Amino acid sequence: MKISAIFEITKESLYAAHFDGTERDEWSDFFDRMTDVEYLHGFFSENSADLKNGFYADQYGDISVEEAIEITLEEIEQLENQLLTLSRTGKESSDTLQTLFKPLNNDDYKQPSLQKNKATGAKRKSWLRIYAIRISANLFVVSGGAIKLTADMNERQHLLHELEKLEATKNFLREQGVLDEEDYEILTLNLWQ
Structure with missing residues (x-):
């Protein structure tokens, strides 16, 4: 898995990886899939056991695919x-993208260089996930996104794939010499062209 380009979503704030062999960047792909009723019907039908008995069963009970x-x-x-608003206002405000993105590992209280992060929907227990690498409080590179119906990402192949994309994005940024916000210029010179 290799990144072929990085695309700008919001200048100096929010970017998305584009992997070799794919048609679109990860931001566009995720939001297009999550608004495609046919895709969602197929996903929830295929994963109906997780939907009804998994991590969200206590919240939604006997939920239908349509619901x-x-x-x-x-x-x-x-x-x-929320992501677009924070990416724009976070440049002049204390409400940055970091307000929405949280460490992928819930027990990770430090903010290491190129930390793996996730953003979720607004509901208390949302199954929507968008994954990104944190460069600074308001500078993230989206590596993908998915619907997470299980407690652990290692339980489903589509979530394992998201972990691989997160790691590939982190490695790509490290290889380019981008470790923190001060290295942002490397991105603007080499990656967004």
Whole structure:
């Protein structure tokens, strides 16, 4: 898995990886899939056991595929708007992207260089996840996104794939010499062209 380019979503704030062999950058791919009713129907139908008996069973009970689609469509619009708003206002405010992105590992209290992060939908227990590498409080590179219906990412292949993309994005940034916000110029010179 190799990154072929990085695309700008919001200048100096939010970017997305584009992997070799894929048609779109990860931001566009994630939000297009999460608003595609046909894709969502297929996903929730294929993962109906996780939907009904998994991590969210206590919150939603005996939820139908159609109800899951409706919840996803409501939440995805909010998530996209929050990310875009914070990416713009975070340059002049204390409410940065870091307000929404949290460490991938819930027990990770430090902020190491190129930390793996996740952002979730607004509901208390949202199954929407967008994954990114944190460069600084308001500078993130999105590596992908998914619907997470299980407690552990290692339980499903599509989530393992997201972990691989996160690692590939982190490695790519490290190889380019981007370790923190001070290295941002390396990105603007080499990656966004």
